[in-house]
Amino acid sequence: MALVWVAALALAILLWAIGSDVAPWAMKYPRDLIIPLKFWISDLMAWLVEDATFGLFTFTELTRGISWLIERPYRLALGLLSHGLLRGQGSDAVQILPPLSWIAIVATVVALGRYTKDWALAALAGGCFLYLAIFGQWQSAMITLASILIAVPFGVAGGLFVGLAGYRWRTVERVIRPVLDLMQTVPVFAYLVPILFLFGFGPVSAIVATIIYAMPPMVRITILALRGVPDDTVDLGNMVGCSQRQMTWKVLVPTAMPGLMVGVNQVIMLSLNMVIIASMIGAGGLGFEVLASLRRLDIGAGIESGVAIVVLAIALDRLSQALANKIPPEHSEAEARRPLWRRYSYTSACLAIVMVTGLLGLFAGWVQSYPEAWAVTTGSVWENLVTWININFFDELEAVKTAILLNVLIPFKRFLLGLPWIAVVGLLAVAGWALGGWRLALLCAALSLFNVAVGLWAKSMITVYLCGISVIFACLIGIPIGIVAAERERLWSGVKVVIDTLQTLPSFVYLMPVVMLFRVGDFAAMIAVVAYALAPAIRYTAHGIRQVDPQLVEAGIVSGCTRIQILTKIKLKLALPEIMLGINQTIMLALSMLVITALVGTRDLGQEVYIALTKADTGRGITAGLSVAFIAIIADRLITAGAKRAKTRLGLE
Amino acid sequence: MSYRGRLFGLLAGAAALIAAGALAPQAQAEVESKDPIKLTLHDWTGQFITTKIMGEVLKKAGYNIEYVQADYLAQFAGLKTGDLHVAMEIWETTGRDAMDEATATGKVENLGETGLQAIEEWWYPAYMKDKCPGLPDWKALAKCSEAFSVPETAPKGRYLGGPVTWGGFDDERVEALGIDFEVVHAGTDAALFAELESAYQRKAPVLLWVYAPHWAPVKYKGEWVDFPKYTSECYNDASWGMNKSAKYDCGKPRGPIWKVSWAGVKDKWPGAYKTIKNSNLNNDEMGAMVSAVDLDGKDLDGVVADWIANNEGRWKKWLP
Numbered sequence: 001m002a003l004v005w006v007a008a009l010a011l012a013i014l015l016w017a018i019g020s021d022v023a024p025w026a027m028k029y030p031r032d033l034i035i036p037l038k039f040w041i042s043d044l045m046a047w048l049v050e051d052a053t054f055g056l057f058t059f060t061e062l063t064r065g066i067s068w069l070i071e072r073p074y075r076l077a078l079g080l081l082s083h084g085l086l087r088g089q090g091s092d093a094v095q096i097l098p099p100l101s102w103i104a105i106v107a108t109v110v111a112l113g114r115y116t117k118d119w120a121l122a123a124l125a126g127g128c129f130l131y132l133a134i135f136g137q138w139q140s141a142m143i144t145l146a147s148i149l150i151a152v153p154f155g156v157a158g159g160l161f162v163g164l165a166g167y168r169w170r171t172v173e174r175v176i177r178p179v180l181d182l183m184q185t186v187p188v189f190a191y192l193v194p195i196l197f198l199f200g201f202g203p204v205s206a207i208v209a210t211i212i213y214a215m216p217p218m219v220r221i222t223i224l225a226l227r228g229v230p231d232d233t234v235d236l237g238n239m240v241g242c243s244q245r246q247m248t249w250k251v252l253v254p255t256a257m258p259g260l261m262v263g264v265n266q267v268i269m270l271s272l273n274m275v276i277i278a279s280m281i282g283a284g285g286l287g288f289e290v291l292a293s294l295r296r297l298d299i300g301a302g303i304e305s306g307v308a309i310v311v312l313a314i315a316l317d318r319l320s321q322a323l324a325n326k327i328p329p330e331h332s333e334a335e336a337r338r339p340l341w342r343r344y345s346y347t348s349a350c351l352a353i354v355m356v357t358g359l360l361g362l363f364a365g366w367v368q369s370y371p372e373a374w375a376v377t378t379g380s381v382w383e384n385l386v387t388w389i390n391i392n393f394f395d396e397l398e399a400v401k402t403a404i405l406l407n408v409l410i411p412f413k414r415f416l417l418g419l420p421w422i423a424v425v426g427l428l429a430v431a432g433w434a435l436g437g438w439r440l441a442l443l444c445a446a447l448s449l450f451n452v453a454v455g456l457w458a459k460s461m462i463t464v465y466l467c468g469i470s471v472i473f474a475c476l477i478g479i480p481i482g483i484v485a486a487e488r489e490r491l492w493s494g495v496k497v498v499i500d501t502l503q504t505l506p507s508f509v510y511l512m513p514v515v516m517l518f519r520v521g522d523f524a525a526m527i528a529v530v531a532y533a534l535a536p537a538i539r540y541t542a543h544g545i546r547q548v549d550p551q552l553v554e555a556g557i558v559s560g561c562t563r564i565q566i567l568t569k570i571k572l573k574l575a576l577p578e579i580m581l582g583i584n585q586t587i588m589l590a591l592s593m594l595v596i597t598a599l600v601g602t603r604d605l606g607q608e609v610y611i612a613l614t615k616a617d618t619g620r621g622i623t624a625g626l627s628v629a630f631i632a633i634i635a636d637r638l639i640t641a642g643a644k645r646a647k648t649r650l651g652l653e
Numbered sequence: 654m655s656y657r658g659r660l661f662g663l664l665a666g667a668a669a670l671i672a673a674g675a676l677a678p679q680a681q682a683e684v685e686s687k688d689p690i691k692l693t694l695h696d697w698t699g700q701f702i703t704t705k706i707m708g709e710v711l712k713k714a715g716y717n718i719e720y721v722q723a724d725y726l727a728q729f730a731g732l733k734t735g736d737l738h739v740a741m742e743i744w745e746t747t748g749r750d751a752m753d754e755a756t757a758t759g760k761v762e763n764l765g766e767t768g769l770q771a772i773e774e775w776w777y778p779a780y781m782k783d784k785c786p787g788l789p790d791w792k793a794l795a796k797c798s799e800a801f802s803v804p805e806t807a808p809k810g811r812y813l814g815g816p817v818t819w820g821g822f823d824d825e826r827v828e829a830l831g832i833d834f835e836v837v838h839a840g841t842d843a844a845l846f847a848e849l850e851s852a853y854q855r856k857a858p859v860l861l862w863v864y865a866p867h868w869a870p871v872k873y874k875g876e877w878v879d880f881p882k883y884t885s886e887c888y889n890d891a892s893w894g895m896n897k898s899a900k901y902d903c904g905k906p907r908g909p910i911w912k913v914s915w916a917g918v919k920d921k922w923p924g925a926y927k928t929i930k931n932s933n934l935n936n937d938e939m940g941a942m943v944s945a946v947d948l949d950g951k952d953l954d955g956v957v958a959d960w961i962a963n964n965e966g967r968w969k970k971w972l973p
Contacts (some may be wrong), residue, residue, distance in 0.1 A: 089689045092717040193727065201723055201731035282722040292696055294843045296868070296947050297850055390854050402804040512843055516851035519803070520813060520839045599840035607817070610840070614726045614818045615751065 012423035034455035042619030063198040116322035128315035136375035144285035163222025185632040190625025206283035214270035225259025261324030306509035436641035447630035470529035478537025499535040525597035540582025544575030689719035745908025768933030776863035798833040813861035829899035880904030
């Protein structure tokens with residue numbers, strides 16, 4: 001094994017040193033051989049939109065039909081939450097029923113919290129929604145909530161059905177697995193344009209994009225959860241003579257419910273991640289508020305709207321988790337005899353509040369909608385803070401930035417860009433072979449060759465450089481924090497709040513202050529990526545250390561290890577596979593931030609995708625999107641294979 | 654009727670009454686179609702104002718208006734299919750290619766100029782004049798590029814250009830004019846003005862792409878650099894201008910902002926079509942309205958309503 005490595009490295013170095021004279025084609029891929037894939041994709045798209053037909057109806061009619069199907073419930077939800085039920089269209093529309101009053105919605109959320117868990121949760125959820133009202137985010141938040149309320153059930157139901165199919169038929173699973181990989185790694189910007197073509201302009205397209213982005217974890221978790229149903233339970237089902245349908249809906253799904261609810265939770269969180277991007281293609285709501293305030297450079301308003309997305313995420317996340325953990329109440333004889341409204345006391349209380357506030361709202365405006373005069377704002381506090389840092393600490397920040405830029409970033413970038421493509425492809429193949437056999441080697445070589453062949457090699461290398469550096473920094477910061485926080489309960493709960501916020505706060509919010517302090521360029525981009533990708537490095541490290549078998553630690557203490565030895569020789573070693581998964585997730589998140597970094601002027605694949613979006617160029621966007629996905633898949637497969645080997649070596653599996 | 658049914662009826666009736674009182678339309682002329690005309694809104698204030706002025710005028714004429722949020726360039730997909738109907742601001746400088754591509758298909762129509770003129774050029778804050786005497790003449794830049802430098806670019810000056818998608822030929826311009834500057838591209842205009850704000854607070858050197866109509870030239874004191882005046886020969890003929898062997902040895906073109914629509918608007922709402930074609934605004938009033946909203950924090954709809962109230966003579970002439 002070592003021999004192969006030495007040989008491969010020696011060859012690569014030799015090529016690097018003399019390649020440009022002997023074989024220039026190995027250094028720089030010949031232009032004539034570039035595959036015009038992006039034009040093919042664009043042509044395919046044009047055909048789909050204009051000519052494709054199933055005989056009875058065209059492809060566009062099919063997709064427009066789907067968007068009609070999604071639009072109906074969306075209009076209803078939007079009407080209930082935001083602008084009331086309307087008759088007619090556009091500015092001629094007449095309101096026939098006002099929307100639910102803010103008091104009614106807050107009360108409903110509080111009741112949900114109490115019903116699913118306890119008063120503490122009720123207070124938390126109610127507080128989150130009150131924030132929306134008090135900080136004047138109500139209208140936008142309700143638009144966002146309406147689209148989430150539609151996207152989540154579609155995503156959950158779709159994920160559940162695909163997952164069930166994957167559970168039942170191995171072939172289906174084998175087919176959908178790579179599709180899921182692509183859905184999770186191709187940047188959303190890449191498929192926004194085709195979605196706009198097919199589903200029309202407006203909020204529905206945004207909802208479709210959200211569903212595509214948020215569904216994959218539901219599929220994966222469904223398959224996992226169904227596989228996890230104990231054989232005894234399935235046998236019991238067979239013994240009492242369940243039909244296949246009964247087996248699925250009465251035995252498998254109910255047993256797997258806790259697992260499935262984790263999937264639901266993921267769908268909710270990912271849908272909220274999409275809020276900003278969705279607003280770029282017409283979803284409106286909180287995402288639009290964030291973008292618009294940053295365009296005015298109103299940092300305070302941007303933060304307030306960004307935090308509104310965070311609190312919405314927190315409320316929905318905690319409520320859905322509580323619902324997942326809720327033990328269903330016993331149905332007693334006495335219960336059944338009570339009148340309907342007593343049996344469903346929460347529902348009836350909510351209905352009563354809706355009715356009462358609805359009626360009162362007709363006479364007193366403040367009951368219907370939260371008065372603007374009561375709204376508070378942090379105003380210019382945030383702006384003044386950034387200004388203060390800018391004026392007083394700019395020189396220090398500049399010095400740090402310049403040092404890192406000149407000594408680390410730029411040399412690394414030059415090194416990667418100077419590598420011959422053939423050597424990189426070769427080394428990746430060798431790594432694949434060493435870690436996972438010839439199949440992995442073939443995969444790595446083929447996927448990296450794709451990036452060469454479509455003419456995106458230089459941009460791919462810049463992507464690898466930017467993400468690589470960011471991942472290294474994220475690990476250098478994240479892993480030690482994870483180690484320190486793992487065994488200190490109170491610190492850990494504090495750290496958890498911070499990383500949850502970092503993950504749900506739209507990165508746009510902190511991107512502009514970062515630009516003010518560090519100027520446009522790779523460094524600002526790197527900071528944004530690190531801030532976003534830090535969370536899994538911390539989370540998985542802490543998780544890995546916390547689950548180390550205490551008996552092994554005990555054994556270490558007995559045999560006289562020092563604290564350092566326990567940490568390095570036992571805990572870290574045993575947590576290694578978990579930490580590697582954390583690094584894997586960090587890489588995935590870093591890659592998913594690419595498109596956002598293009599907004600501060602990087603020249604990587606993210607920029608390529610962004611340019612394609614603004615030029616509505618389907619082929620270019622999808623090609624670049626696939627390149628990003630392939631980089632992600634190579635990294636994922638290599639690290640997973642490495643983690644597996646580590647586990648086997650440590651005897652954990 | 655059950656009790657609940659009656660309550661619902663009462664509620665609906667009361668709501669309808671109130672809504673009717675609030676939204677009662679004025680006596681309106683007959684229009685060709687009551688289907689809503691969809692006007693697109695993007696994400697900058699000026700475009701909101703232009704669009705809402707148009708929308709309010711059309712409402713006065715009795716048309717049914719709907720505002721739809723859409724991306725500036727991605728909207729052409731919707732304009733071609735008729736999902737969207739009217740876009741009020743396509744800038745010669747940034748949207749020309751997309752617009753030409755769309756009108757070439759015959760599904761999108763150019764409705765002429767809005768009357769607004771887009772200015773785009775290299776811009777510096779007034780305090781830079783002390784550090785680089787001779788500005789705004791571009792030749793001063795050749796001498797004091799170092800005054801505009803930062804550590805990564807030193808001794809070259811740093812010029813912050815717009816997003817690559819805006820084009821603008823700044824790399825070529827630097828080359829052709831022989832000035833020692835490095836062109837750095839911002840990814841979005843939010844990033845562009847974030848840097849300006851930061852430098853302005855510290856009175857630090859900055860040279861960047863600023864455009865008008867926008868709030869930035871109103872908020873910050875500064876000037877555009879005087880390059881040799883743009884002509885089409887300059888962009889097409891290398892032998893033109895001071896550098897005999899290079900194109901782009903001049904400033905950026907200043908151009909109109911266009912109105913475009915879905916091609917079907919002409920047949921479905923002929924009156925609205927004429928009104929939109931007739932409409933026009935000018936840079937001064939637009940600049941004033943944009944800064945009223947973005948800098949003084951006034952309500953956008955209020956600013957639009959004021960314009961409508963004060964310019965009745967003007968917009969009445971737009972109507973067919």
